Amino acid sequence: MSVPFLLQETLRVVPRRYRLPALPAASDDLSKTQPATALAIVIEQARRAMARGEGLTASMKHAFVDSLARLIEEAMRDVSGDPVFKATLLRHRAAEVREYVALSEHAKEDRRSIRASVNAIAHPGKHRTSSERQREAFARLHAAASSPYCHGLADIAHDLLSAPDIANDSPLRQWLTRLVESPSLLRLQRLESLREDERVRQYVALWDKNGPRSGSAQAAAQGNASQKRGTAAEARAARALRVMADRLNQEEGADRPYRVVTSMRAPATIPGSAERAKSEWDAVLLRQAIGSDETPLWDVCLLVESKASVDAATTDLSRLLRGIALLAHAEENVAYAFDTSQGAVHLRGSSLRELSTDEGSLQKSVVYCCDAPFEAAQRVLGAGSRMQLLSAQPSLEFAIMLEDGQAADTQTLEPVWDQLLHLPRWRSVLDQYQTLRRVRELMVHTEDLRTAIDEVSARRTLPGGPTR
Template sequence: MQTSPASDDRPQAALHDLLRTVPRRYRSPLLPPDLDAAVAAGTEATLAFAIESARAAGERAAPMPAALGDAFTAALAALIRRAMAPDGGDPVFQAQVLYSRDAQVRDWVQVESTAPVDARAVRAAVDAFAHPGKLRDMPEGARRDALSHLHALASAGEWRALALEAESLGALSIGNDAALHTLVRDLAKHPALQRRITAEAMTALEAVRHYRALRARRVPAAGSDVALDQGRAAAREGAQAEQAAAEALGQVATFLNGLEGGERSTYRVLRSLLTPRVLSGGGDRSKEEWDAALVRSIGGGLCDVVLLAEVKAAPAAVTSDMPRLLRGLARLAQADADASFAFASVDGPVRLRGRSLRALAPLGPSLPAPVIYLCPAPAESRPTLLGAAAKAVLLSEPASLGFACALANGAAPPHASLAPVWEALPHEPRLRATLNQYDTARRAREAMLYTGDLLAAVSQAGSMRPRQSAP
C-alpha cells in the first residue's frame, strides 16, 4: 500500500528545512568589484575577473572593453613568468615547454608512449620458446641454460642485453632446431625490442633527463612506490569521506523516520547506485555511479529518491566534477515519470520511480535542491578564484607555450603576443570549461556541505522535535 501524499508532507518539509539550515562554508569568494580592484588584488584575481567578465559579456552578447583584454594578457604573462621561475616555478609546465622546444624530448615521449605494449610484446615473443613451462621438459645443458637466461633478461627488462644475447644465439645452431633458431634470430630484430632499446638509450640524453626530472617533481612515475603510496592514500581518503557521508545521511534517515511515526522505516540510505543502461549516457562521460542516496519507500517494492549526495574528499574537486554530474542528472531526468527503474547498489538492488528521477533535473547550470555535495575537509583558509585546472589550460595554450619558449631562449616577449588566448576564450570548445570556471565553482560550492555540519544540524533538529506522548 502506497503512502498517501499528505503523510509525506511533514518529513519532506523537514528535510528541506534541514538542508536550508546547514551552513555553506565552502562558498566561493566574491570576485573584485571592478577591473582596477582585480588588478590590485593580483594575477589570479585579474585572470578570474577577466574570464568571468568575458563569460557574462557573452551571455549578454555585449562587447568587451579593450582594457579587459589588455589586463588579461598582462596577468597571463605574469602567470607564465612565475611558472617558468627556476626556483618555485611549475615543473609540469616547464616540462611542457621543454617538450615544445626540444625534438629529442618529443621523440623520447613518442617512443616511450608504447613502452607497456612493447614490453608485453617482447615478453610474449620470448615466452613463445623460452617460457619456464616449455623448458621444463628440455634436457639440461647449454641450450636450456641459454634460453632460460633469455627469459630472465626479458623479465628484468634488460632490453639491450636481451637483444645482444638473442643475436649471439641466433648466429649459432641451437641443437639443430631450425624453428627455434628462427625464433631467436627474429627476436633480436623484433620492432618492439628495438623501440625499447632506443628509448633506453635516449634516457641518457641531457634534455630527456631534465624532462624526466621535471615530471618526477610533480608526477611520480607510474608504478613507482611513490605513485602507489599516493594512490593508496587517495583511495583511503575517498573511502573515509564516503563512509562519513553515509553515516550522516543515515542520521538524516533516522530523523525523518521519527517524524513518520510508528515502527516502519520509510527512509534509508543506499550507497554506490549504478545508473541502469536504459538511462546511461552514450559516451558523453556523464556520471553513472552515485555515491549515496536517501530514498523513501512508497510501497509495492518501489522507492523515490529524496536526496542524492556526491562525496568529495577536498572542496576544490567539485569544479571539475560538476559538468559530469549535471550530464548524469540530465540523463536520469529523461526517465518516464510513470515507469520504475532497477538500480544496483552496494546495499542491494532498488526500483526507483521515474517521477522522482525527473525531479533531479538540473536547473540550467545549477544543481536542483535534492542534489548536494558532501565533504569532510575543513574549508580552505584562502579559496582560490582561479582553479588549478583552469590555470593548466591557460598555460597549455599554443600562444602561452610560445611565450614561455621565448622566455626560455632569453627573449622578452610582449604580453600582447598572448592575445590569441583571450580571443579564443569566448568561443573555442577546448576553453569552455575555463570560461565557465568561476561560475561552475560558485554553483557547485553553493551545493556543498561539510559532513560535520550536516550531522550537527540533524542532531539539533532531532533534539527540537516534540516528543510523542505515551498512549
C-alpha cells in the same frame, strides 16, 4: 515530491565552508592583483558581457594578456615555479623529450607484448630437452623480459642467434630474429637510450617533483592509500545520511520509511544518452512510495557524492549533471531496478523525472560531501583552466622568449584571448568561475552535515519547535 522539512532545513542551515567569496570587482587596472585571480576576474567579466550581448572592451583584452604574462613569469620562477609547466615547456622545446613522451605512452603495451612473446618460447618449462647452455640462455632471456628494462634482452637474443645449436634450429632462429627486430623491442631500446639524454633527465626530474611516476611502486602505494581514504570518506558520508534517515523515520513513523543505499548504479533501461554520464551514486536517501508494500517502490530524496578535494568535485560536475539528466529521462509510469550495495531497489520513474540540473533543484537534491580542510586563500582560477592557459601555444612561445632572454611582447599572447572567446575547446575555461562557484555551492564538510542534522532535529523536539 515534497521535501521533508528536516532535510530541507538541514540543507538550508548546513555551513558551506567551501563557498567561494564574491569575485572582486573588475577594474581597469588589475596589475596589483595576483595574476591567477586577475585572470579569473577578467575572464568572468568577459563571459558576463557576452551573455548580455555586450561588446568586449580593449581594456579587458589588455588586462587578460598582462595577467597571463605575469602568470607565465610566476610559473617559470626558479624556486617557486610550477614544475609541471616547466616540464611542458621543456617538452615543447626539445624533440628528444617529445619522442621520449610519445614512446613512454606505448611502453607498458610494448613490454607486455615482449613478455608474451618471450614466455611463448623461453619459459623455463618449455626447454626440458634443450642443452644446459641453451636452457641457461633462455632462462636469462626470460628474466630479462620480466625486467622493467630491456637493455640486456637484445644482447641475449643476439648471443642465442650465434649459438651453433640454434643455427640448425630454423623455427627458433626465425623467432629470435623476429624478437630482435620487433617494433616493440626497438621502441623500448630507443626509450632507454633517451633516458640518458640530459633534457629528458631534466624533464623526468621536473615530473618527479609533482609526485611519483605512473606505474611505480610509490604511485601504486599512493593510489592504494588514496583509494582507502576515498572509501572511508564515502562511508562517513553514508553514515551521516543514515542518521538523517533514522531521524526522519522517528518523526514520520513507519508508513513511508526512509532508507539509505550506497553505490547505486543506474540501469541501462533508462532512455537517454549515458555517454560520459555519472552512472553510480555514492549514497542516496530514498523514501518508500505510497501503496507499495508488497513490492516496495522508492522515491529519490537526496543524491550524495563524496569527493576528496574541491578540484575532484569540479572535474566531476559535468558527469554529475549528465547523470542527473539521464535519470530525468525516466518514463513516468515505469519502475526501474537499480543495483546497490544493499541489493536491488526499484525507483519510480515519476520520482526520477523530478530531478533537474537547474541551480535551484540541484541545491535541494544533490550534495558533494568533502573532508578536505578549509582553504584560507581560496583559488578562483581552477587548476585545469590555469594549466590550459599556460599550455596554449602562444603562452609557450612567450615563455621561450623569456627563457632565452629575449624581449617578450605581451601581444604574443593575444591569440589566447581570441581562442578563449571563440573556440569550443576553450568554453570550459570561459565558464570556469561559474562552474567553480556552482560546485562549491553544493559542497559541505561531512562533519558539518552531521552536526546540522543533529541541530535541526534537536530544535524540532523542543517545545514550540516547528511542526511538519
